[in-house]
Amino acid sequence: MKCLITIVKLKNNSSASPALRETEDEAMTASQIIFYLISAFILSMGVLSVTSRKIFRSAIWLLFSLIGIAALYFWMDVQFIAAVQIVVYVGGIVVLIIFSIFLTQQSGKEMPKAPLLRTVAGALAVVFGFAFTYLLIDQYGFPTIDQPFDNDVARIGNAMLNTQQGGYALPFEVVSILLLAAMVGCIVIALKTKPEEK
């Protein structure tokens, strides 16, 4: 994978205009360094989370990866989404997963190793899928607009409760019904059924 990245970087350098190449030669700014640090953190924690054989450690690596994603949102200046990420994922879903680990198995026990064939086939499929997808993304060249992104919480709230064109009042209500249905469904599914004869 590292070889692929260097190839892509070489290709970028050779195709960039001279002015662009000059800016690339300069030292990286703090913002760039922070971005690459956050990315490396997210990806390494993600890899550990899917490869660790102790399930509790796997959940903790997942927690760190989600915190890294929240940091990436902070880096992109979307504070509300970052806060939602921390509150819902880190505070809710990971805690739920850890509780379910405690309820269903011994957390210190190692999980059985996946068969070699499945590991190799999965890794090959993933590497090739990633290579082709990133090749497409890299060749597309997204036309970015350099304009400040106004994602004030007040603006998000106004759009969420807006029933006019471009408002999100209907999906908001649908999602609230979905949450209610999910809550009732969870209670019904996880309810302990009493034995038939009493």
Add this chain to the structure above:
Amino acid sequence: MSDIPVSHILFVSTALFFIGMYGLFTRRNMITMLMAIELILNSVNINFVVFNKYLYPEKLDGIFFTIFIVTIAAAEAAVAIAIIINLYRSHKSIDVEDATDMKY
């Protein structure tokens, strides 16, 4: 801020998506498969936020899709864990290979 090309941020989200796919392929424990699905959903969220911020900064649709995906992921995780706990009570195992009652 905009000195990072968009494709580098998309590199992170694509890599995270395929890491999640690898977990989904190799794991057979239901809780770890659920964790892999969470990674995949998060990579999609990063994509939505990036496209909204760098390509359509005057709109808010990507932010809303992210918020709704987070909501639905929470509901999905709760229902999935309820099912897993129920399955554990009846089968004493949460391995997908053991849950074959409805297979044939």
